[in-house]
Amino acid sequence: MAVDTQAPSRGFSGASYRTCPETGLKVCSQAEALIKVNAVVAVVFLAVGGFFGLLVALTRWPAVHLLPADWFYLLLTAHGADVLLFWIIFFEVAVLYFASAIILNCRLAAPKWAWLAFVLMVVGAVVANVAVLQGESSVMFTSYVPMQAAPHFYLGLIVFAVGALIAVFVFFGTLVIAKEEGSYEGSVPLVTFGAITAAIIAVFTIASGAIILIPTFLWSVGYISHIDPLMYKVIWWGMGHSSQQINVSAQVAIWYAVAAMLLGAKPLSEKVSRMAFLMYILFLQLASAHHLLVEPGVSSEWKIFNTSYALYLAVLGSMIHGMSIPGAMEAAQRRAGFNNGMFEWLRKAPWGNPAFSGVALSIVIFGFLGGITGVIMGTEQLNLIMHNTLYVPGHFHATVVGGTTLAFMAITYLVVPLIFRKEIMFKKIAQWQPYVFGAGISGVSLFMMGAGTLGVSRRHWDIGFSDAAMSFDYPATAFLMMGLNGISAILASLGGLMFVLVVVCSVFFGKARTPESIAASPTLPSTGTAETVTTYGSEKHPKLPGTVVLVTVFFVAFVLYYYVNWKYLSEVWPLS
Amino acid sequence: MAISPPENKLWWKEPLSGVEITWVGIAFLWGLVMFGTMVSWHFVGKQNLSNETYRTTPDAFGEKVEAMVERFQVREEGDTGVPVVHPTPGSDVYMLGRLWEWWPVLELEKGQNYRLHLSSTDWQHGFSLQPQNINIQVHPGYDMVLTITPDKAGEYAVVCNEFCGIGHHTMVGKIHVVDKK
Structure with a gap:
């Protein structure tokens, strides 16, 4: 409270306000x-x-x-x-x-x-x-x-x-x-636009949930005799998958927000970035059909329509953000003077600030581990060799944990000083936290996908089948993968514990921010140089060689891994 | 900045950055390639999932399975008491998922086609053929028909990979693929 430069004022309609000493x-x-x-x-x-x-x-x-x-x-x-x-x-x-x-x-x-x-x-x-x-x-x-x-x-x-x-x-x-x-x-700021995207998808998501969960509740108490299992799945995934699109939209909005707050980055193009969000609204819900690729009773045409262009236009949205955000960071950093070579802008980024490192890791884990594998699982035929194996949770631990959760953690390091107005405690732990959590969850994701590639079932208590009448031995590598997954989960949990420790202690026991501490360590670095960063218009854009290299690496990885999976598919029993 | 309104109120009239629009084009074309790959696999690939499904009931499906077992049973699988059937190549074969077994055990000939019917008589199950790693969802009330061509002899396990209650992890079935007699 001490930081208030003025007493809370009563505004229109009786709402009370304070003026933020850091942002005005x-x-x-x-x-x-x-x-x-x-x-x-x-x-x-x-x-x-x-x-x-x-x-x-x-x-x-x-x-x-x-x-x-x-x-x-x-x-x-x-x-x-x-x-x-x-x-x-x-x-x-x-x-x-x-x-x-x-x-x-x-x-x-x-x-x-x-x-x-x-x-x-x-x-x-x-x-x-x-x-x-x-x-x-x-x-x-x-x-x-x-x-x-x-x-x-x-x-x-x-x-x-x-x-x-x-x-x-x-x-x-x-x-x-x-x-x-x-x-x-x-117009509303881009971050708010992203939040609007999330909110619109949330309405669709919650409506789908209501349409299926209310009858299911009535069935559970005996008022409805039968719920068709296939219909349940079609509608349930309208909620189950769309809810992940809320996450993606919110997380991407946070990527833009943190890039703006810490580096003064502006989107390369408002138009392209907003179009990319719009694609989420238009197409991602249809893509929930990729959960039904090996179900009886749905046709190939239906699967292909919903999971190809409906999905790919949404994927296009993510690929745009995946290039625009690093691009905006590069542009901001170069204008701030980090202009040597290909990657000085990246090396000299604030890697010691957990808000930045959290977002950077979130982008990489979401794109490389989560995004590529998601598209591959969403391919009609490739899903055959992945459905309900550990590959599936491996994929979504990269998107929802490595992507969304890590992004949410990152912005929390800004929310604590700005909204709770408390100093972050245990700064060293906070600094390491995104790396520990990111490494742990990347391991969880990779080793689960590895085990899934070897056929290990998800949601399964005993892959040794010790109580089963007939038995089966997964390859020894699968057991190794599960062990490595366990070790990675311990690491990720340690990262999670560090986060909870820092945030809970800071919020409840942290020192209040004072004008002196704000002056000494501003949450948002002065973007005086960055303020002039981008004037829109292509001829005024700086060159972005670093970003070009990064997206090229991503694209090559995507194409190679996509065709590797077709190779795997071609080796299984012919079926039609 | 992304947290303040665009400075240029006519932001939709701004020209695009060359790098960005190139990337959008590449990503769009890659989508077309992936779309084309998926469609063309239906013509050139050998692994495509059938669209053939019938409505059924647990009783009706159970009867068909029983009829097949009666006709084609050759032995029992080890000491499990589960019948092993060796149906005529090309014929309709059935596998039933129920709490907590795949029933019966199939013995198929290498290189022959079979019309495999999958259904459940209770909850959903996951037909996961190992170590091939072919995974198909099995619903009660739906009879899904796949034409399969086992191309390697050996013993295959059918693991359940859709959670189906406390015995889920004990639900393992078998398919034997043998050389032609």
Whole structure:
């Protein structure tokens, strides 16, 4: 509080504000409080769900085989719900409030509704966790029918989704207020545009969830006699996959935000970057069809349409961001004077700042490990040699953990000083955290994909089949991969623990930021030189040789690995 | 900056950076190549999933499996009591997923075609043929028909790779591929 240069002022409609001493932005106190509570609850679910994940990984390490089977399946279900759904959506709500009220400099719409949304989300998440921990709902995150969970499992998810939907509408309301009250001029900033993308996809996602989970809940209490398993999957994935597009949009918005805040980077082209976000809205939902590539009853034409151009135009969006963001960083760094050779701009980037290193690693892990493998799994025929193997969780640990979670962690290192107005404690630990977590999760991802390539099933307690009537021996390499996966999971958990330690201690016990400490170590470096970084227009753009090299490496890796998988496919039994 | 409104209010009229538009073009063309590869594999590739599926019921499918077992059983698999069937090449063969077994065990001849029917009588299961690593989702109520041509002799395992409850990890079946008699 000491940092306030002026007492909180009462603005229009009774909203109160403070002026941020670092950015000069007007900060709505309701928005600030809601960002704090959503972010704190998000981190709680990350800690709980991450711990469950560690137990799961240690069970899948054949030499350790930690949990008994029932606990393994139970905690695997809880792990999925807590990190994939609750950690991410709570944090995304905080991102939405930040990208609307804070960035647009206005008050949050309907704060009471926003609090209601928060309460519903907490209640729903807790109820779903209780249902799973009671042991009658070990149905996995996907809860495919006709396997049935306890009614309050579905009910918890529905209540959570209603809360999330309200939060999304508070975000939309805030955009309307900002426009009407003229709190910004011209078009919304790119980061807000990315958040709008996430919010639009969220509405679609939550609607799909409601369409399938409400009847499933009614089925679980006996009012509906039958849910078709294929129909369930088609609609469930409208939620299950689209929710990952919310993550991608939010995470890319954060990439742009951190590049802007730390380096003063501006997008190479507003037009191209916004088009890329628009492609997510238009195409990514259709791409959820790639979960149904080896199902009965869906035709090749349907699969190809939905997973080729529908998917590839969305992939194009990601490939654009993947070039534009490093490109914008390079442009900013070169104008700031790091102009020697191909890569001085990259070498002299703030690698010691966890907000930057987190985002940089997030981009690399998401692109190389998550993006390429996602496209390959989404190819009609190639899916045959990957479906439901460990390749699948290997892929999405690269996207959702290495990509989204790491990006969320990175921006938290800016949120703590700017929104919580606390000094980051244990600076050395914070500095190392993205590297430890990034290395751990890259290992998890690579070794699971390796095991999956060797055929190891996902969601499986015992790949030694010791209790099975008929047995089968996976190759010894597969067991090695599972051991390495366990070690990587320990490393990733250590990185997660470092994050939670730094953030929780800083928020609750950290020193408040004072004008002196802000002057001594500004959260946002002066972008005085960078302010003039880009004037738009191609002839004024600097050359970007470093970025060209980076995307070329990416592209070559993509093409080679894509055809390697066709080679693998061509070696299995002919089938038609 | 990306966190402030674009300085140029007519941002959509700005010319594009050459590097960026080149990359967009390459990425778009690569998408076309991947699309073409997927489509052309239907014509030149040998591994394509069939589109043939019928609605069925657990009872109806179970009857067909029983009929096949009655007709073609040659022995039992080890001491498991599970029948091994050796159906006529080219014929319709059935494999049923249920809690927690694949039933029956199939003995197929190398290089012959079979119309393999897959369905479940309870929950969803995952047909994962190892060490080939061919993976297919099996639903109750749907009879999916694949024409398979086993091209290497040997013993293959069918692991369940869709979670199906507490016995999921014990659900293993077998397919034997033998040289032509």
